[in-house]
Amino acid sequence: MAQNRRRPTRQRTAVQALLEQTDDFSSAQELHARLRASGDAVGLATVYRTLQAMAADGDVDVLRTDDGEAAYRQCSTGHHHHLVCRTCGATVEVEGPAVEKWSERVATEHGFTDVHHTLEIFGTCADCARAARSS
Amino acid sequence: MAQNRRRPTRQRTAVQALLEQTDDFSSAQELHARLRASGDAVGLATVYRTLQAMAADGDVDVLRTDDGEAAYRQCSTGHHHHLVCRTCGATVEVEGPAVEKWSERVATEHGFTDVHHTLEIFGTCADCARAARSS
DNA sequence: TTTGAAGTTGACAATCATTCTCATTTAAGC
DNA sequence: GCTTAAATGAGAATGATTGTCAACTTCAAA
Ligand SMILES: [Zn+2]
Ligand SMILES: [Zn+2]
Ligand SMILES: [Zn+2]
Ligand SMILES: [Zn+2]
Numbered sequence: 053m054a055q056n057r058r059r060p061t062r063q064r065t066a067v068q069a070l071l072e073q074t075d076d077f078s079s080a081q082e083l084h085a086r087l088r089a090s091g092d093a094v095g096l097a098t099v100y101r102t103l104q105a106m107a108a109d110g111d112v113d114v115l116r117t118d119d120g121e122a123a124y125r126q127c128s129t130g131h132h133h134h135l136v137c138r139t140c141g142a143t144v145e146v147e148g149p150a151v152e153k154w155s156e157r158v159a160t161e162h163g164f165t166d167v168h169h170t171l172e173i174f175g176t177c178a179d180c181a182r183a184a185r186s187s
Numbered sequence: 188m189a190q191n192r193r194r195p196t197r198q199r200t201a202v203q204a205l206l207e208q209t210d211d212f213s214s215a216q217e218l219h220a221r222l223r224a225s226g227d228a229v230g231l232a233t234v235y236r237t238l239q240a241m242a243a244d245g246d247v248d249v250l251r252t253d254d255g256e257a258a259y260r261q262c263s264t265g266h267h268h269h270l271v272c273r274t275c276g277a278t279v280e281v282e283g284p285a286v287e288k289w290s291e292r293v294a295t296e297h298g299f300t301d302v303h304h305t306l307e308i309f310g311t312c313a314d315c316a317r318a319a320r321s322s
Numbered sequence: 323t324t325t326g327a328a329g330t331t332g333a334c335a336a337t338c339a340t341t342c343t344c345a346t347t348t349a350a351g352c
Numbered sequence: 353g354c355t356t357a358a359a360t361g362a363g364a365a366t367g368a369t370t371g372t373c374a375a376c377t378t379c380a381a382a
Contacts, residue, residue: 059329059378081368095332100369120255120339121368135297146293151286155308158281162270163313171306173290178298194349194358216339230361235340255368256339 076141077123211276212258272312
């Protein structure tokens with residue numbers, strides 16, 4: 053994977069701390085704005101670089117929203133997928149051993165190697181469904 | 188879903204025809220360039236609009252490449268997923284009934300409704316693996 | 323602790339896919 | 353043919369992401 057030769061700078065620490073307080077997937081822009089608002093400002097480019105480095109190191113998960121923006125989240129370690137509310141962003145980590153096996157089998161059957169997959173489930177969470185109904 | 192009130196224009200026809208000859212997932216930019224090269228030029232904005240309309244109508248599949256670009260492909264009808272070579276773009280349509288059930292069950296268990304999912308498998312196809320080995 | 327190489331940062335410019343605008347065409351129905 | 357709403361396209365605008373590069377830190381050797 054990647055060298056964990058990252059230096060512990062104020063900026064990196066600030067980004068990590070913010071991610072720890074955050075439960076939803078957030079874009080680099082959002083995180084940057086929140087850092088600035090909290091007085092712990094970090095340059096936008098640095099936010100991007102830090103998040104990408106963390107993703108490369110496997111310290112955060114990334115997914116692409118419907119409109120193609122990258123969103124990051126501090127997740128538990130180990131391979132898993134996400135159930136994401138497309139309204140409020142609430143996120144649940146889910147695991148599916150069967151899916152993992154299926155995906156690997158399918159790839160092998162077709163002669164593919166060096167395989168990885170993306171799997172995200174989007175929907176409306178109970179809270180948002182309720183809110184929508186009573187409006 | 189969407190009204191199929193689309194007008195059969197030269198442009199729309201050209202895009203559809205091109206998609207029919209194309210086996211790989213292609214970006215709007217790529218398709219636009221190929222149309223222009225083939226003399227059957229269509230405005231870039233129109234290519235975008237047409238592809239989005241076709242996607243909304245379920246006539247083409249869309250996926251996001253690793254760098255966030257939308258790629259389109261004329262697929263068989265019915266719900267399925269893709270096994271895509273990240274080097275040459277070769278694409279295989281795959282189905283996984285077990286995955287469908289799992290995804291629905293997981294969503295229901297967490298109170299999510301109006302659910303859909305994205306699942307793509309990326310890897311290196313046999314041909315590309317061979318080519319890489321002999322270089 | 324001083325010091326220098328190497329990693330980091332940030333303001334700002336540059337990219338580049340995608341969307342928007344709006345004047346001009348075109349298909350559909352009468 | 354005539355009317356009208358949909359469709360088109362050239363070019364501007366948007367907006368996320370990346371590139372640039374001088375200034376700033378960290379680290380560890382001296
Ligand atoms: Zn919600
Ligand atoms: Zn998985
Ligand atoms: Zn290939
Ligand atoms: Zn599916």
